[in-house]
Amino acid sequence: MSLKGQGLQNWFAVRWSAFLLSFFTMALWEIAVRVFDVKPEHFPGVIQVLRGLWELIRDGRLLDYIVASLFRVTWGYLLAVALAVPLGIFLGTKPFWRRAVNPVIQFLRPISPLAWIPIALLWFGIGDNPAIFLIFLAVFFPMVVFTTSGVAGINPTYLYAASNFGITGHELYSRVIFQAALPEIITGLRITLGTAWLVIVAAEMIAVKNGLGYLIVDARNSLRMDQVIGGMLVIGCIGLLLDNLVRQLERLPSVRWKRLKQ
Amino acid sequence: MNQAIASSQPLNKVEICGLYKVYEETSSVAASGLMSDRHVLTDLNFAVPARSFTCFLGPSGCGKSTLLRIIAGFDTPSRGEVFVDGEAVHGPNPRHIFVFQDDGLFPWLTAQENIELGVRNIKDKEKRLELVLEYLEMVGLKGFGDYYPHELSGGMRRRAEVARALIANPDILFMDEPFGALDFVTRLQMREEMLNVHAMFPTTILFITHDIDEAIQLADQIVLFTERPTRVKEVLSLDYPHPRDFTKGELAVLRRHIYRTMGVHAAL
Numbered sequence: 001m002s003l004k005g006q007g008l009q010n011w012f013a014v015r016w017s018a019f020l021l022s023f024f025t026m027a028l029w030e031i032a033v034r035v036f037d038v039k040p041e042h043f044p045g046v047i048q049v050l051r052g053l054w055e056l057i058r059d060g061r062l063l064d065y066i067v068a069s070l071f072r073v074t075w076g077y078l079l080a081v082a083l084a085v086p087l088g089i090f091l092g093t094k095p096f097w098r099r100a101v102n103p104v105i106q107f108l109r110p111i112s113p114l115a116w117i118p119i120a121l122l123w124f125g126i127g128d129n130p131a132i133f134l135i136f137l138a139v140f141f142p143m144v145v146f147t148t149s150g151v152a153g154i155n156p157t158y159l160y161a162a163s164n165f166g167i168t169g170h171e172l173y174s175r176v177i178f179q180a181a182l183p184e185i186i187t188g189l190r191i192t193l194g195t196a197w198l199v200i201v202a203a204e205m206i207a208v209k210n211g212l213g214y215l216i217v218d219a220r221n222s223l224r225m226d227q228v229i230g231g232m233l234v235i236g237c238i239g240l241l242l243d244n245l246v247r248q249l250e251r252l253p254s255v256r257w258k259r260l261k262q
Numbered sequence: 263m264n265q266a267i268a269s270s271q272p273l274n275k276v277e278i279c280g281l282y283k284v285y286e287e288t289s290s291v292a293a294s295g296l297m298s299d300r301h302v303l304t305d306l307n308f309a310v311p312a313r314s315f316t317c318f319l320g321p322s323g324c325g326k327s328t329l330l331r332i333i334a335g336f337d338t339p340s341r342g343e344v345f346v347d348g349e350a351v352h353g354p355n356p357r358h359i360f361v362f363q364d365d366g367l368f369p370w371l372t373a374q375e376n377i378e379l380g381v382r383n384i385k386d387k388e389k390r391l392e393l394v395l396e397y398l399e400m401v402g403l404k405g406f407g408d409y410y411p412h413e414l415s416g417g418m419r420r421r422a423e424v425a426r427a428l429i430a431n432p433d434i435l436f437m438d439e440p441f442g443a444l445d446f447v448t449r450l451q452m453r454e455e456m457l458n459v460h461a462m463f464p465t466t467i468l469f470i471t472h473d474i475d476e477a478i479q480l481a482d483q484i485v486l487f488t489e490r491p492t493r494v495k496e497v498l499s500l501d502y503p504h505p506r507d508f509t510k511g512e513l514a515v516l517r518r519h520i521y522r523t524m525g526v527h528a529a530l
Binding site: 167 | 358
């Protein structure tokens with residue numbers, strides 16, 4: 001049996017046990033709710049939660065809400081990444097500016113994006129924009145930090161080699177600096193996408209009338225605990241999918257070297 | 263030590279004149295306490311004959327790498343000058359190629375793409391590819407062009423980097439302990455291949471090592487350095503045919519002499 005075959009077998013084993021584990025957890029949940037006779041308004045069983053979700057799927061609300069949430073995350077995330085990566089590359093290559101700007105970023109970074117909600121509402125009113133703004137904040141600062149440290153930590157040998165072969169100007173940035181920092185940029189992309197998804201739900205509890213965050217608040221107000229938990233399940237599943245999506249980037253052959261070196 | 267820098271000799275490729283390197287006390291290297299000496303290189307004067315294989319031999323941390331980086335134009339001397347072909351060095355040059363101590367290949371490019379960097383100036387894509395394949399084959403990496411550096415062995419990576427350097431048709435080849443990280447046998451093989459390379463491409467090679475036997479087997483000229491603050495202790499000329507057996511005759515005497523000079527009294 002080749003090593004590759006074993007790897008594939010292993011992959012199936014891992015997937016299969018993950019599936020079984022979640023199935024058993026749900027079964028245990030349903031049994032516990034029935035055995036201890038928990039009131040549905042406190043904690044509904046799996047079957048009731050799935051029924052509540054089916055209701056949301058049938059009247060089309062679930063799909064609408066998922067699309068609305070993903071739309072806001074996509075815009076806030078892309079906008080933040082598009083600005084943060086160039087800024088990070090700039091700061092990473094210019095020690096003077098890094099030292100000047102770093103305190104400001106480190107000061108703004110630990111402020112939870114949720115603390116910006118009042119300002120977001122004041123500046124952007126009601127609708128998608130305040131939510132997009134909050135996502136932007138949640139992604140922008142960490143992404144600048146990841147990119148900056150990735151670029152500042154480039155092995156100087158690569159820069160020597162680049163100048164030796166006459167790679168200068170925009171080519172130095174696109175073919176060497178960006179590539180050398182890419183593994184860390186991708187780690188940043190993965191972590192901040194998780195943060196963005198975390199923040200969107202909270203943001204939608206306040207500023208908007210649709211989205212998965214709104215679903216949870218709305219369900220609670222109408223005392224539908226089954227739909228509250230159903231909403232949580234959907235949020236978790238989408239989070240998992242997003243993470244898997246970005247993880248694919250880490251598998252790119254031109255990126256894997258960093259992980260193998262450590 | 264000034265006898266070596268007669269600039270009237272047109273055969274000298276590189277000339278080092280009164281070169282000093284002093285690290286500022288505020289630099290991170292000095293502050294780390296690892297290198298408490300501020301003076302790294304002190305009044306170096308010597309010349310490297312054109313097309314020679316010159317080895318820099320000296321104790322670890324004596325500043326050989328710093329010197330090589332200065333000659334290659336990556337670093338600047340605090341005082342003194344480096345002349346290549348009679349012209350002062352100001353910055354790196356695509357004709358002066360450096361092979362690095364640790365992997366200088368770009369890990370995000372395949373072996374073939376890395377070697378292609380050496381012929382960036384050739385615009386014709388097909389001609390470029392043809393050359394790259396030729397050099398891949400020459401260093402024994404035929405069929406490995408699409409491999410990324412982390413998929414190759416240490417020896418193959420060194421070969422790929424040497425190919426990337428040679429394909430650029432360098433005027434000077436700088437090698438900073440290029441085989442230091444390899445296992446013993448691979449190291450000996452690479453030594454042999456370097457001699458073949460130098461026979462095929464008679465370019466000037468500046469080669470750092472702290473392995474005395476490696477220097478004796480490879481060099482046309484050995485520059486011996488002292489410990490810090492680093493000075494040139496001796497410049498030795500080795501006009502012997504290859505392959506060399508350093509256990510017999512004049513070479514054995516020379517080898518004992520170098521060992522003694524470097525503070526080892528029982529040459530093994």
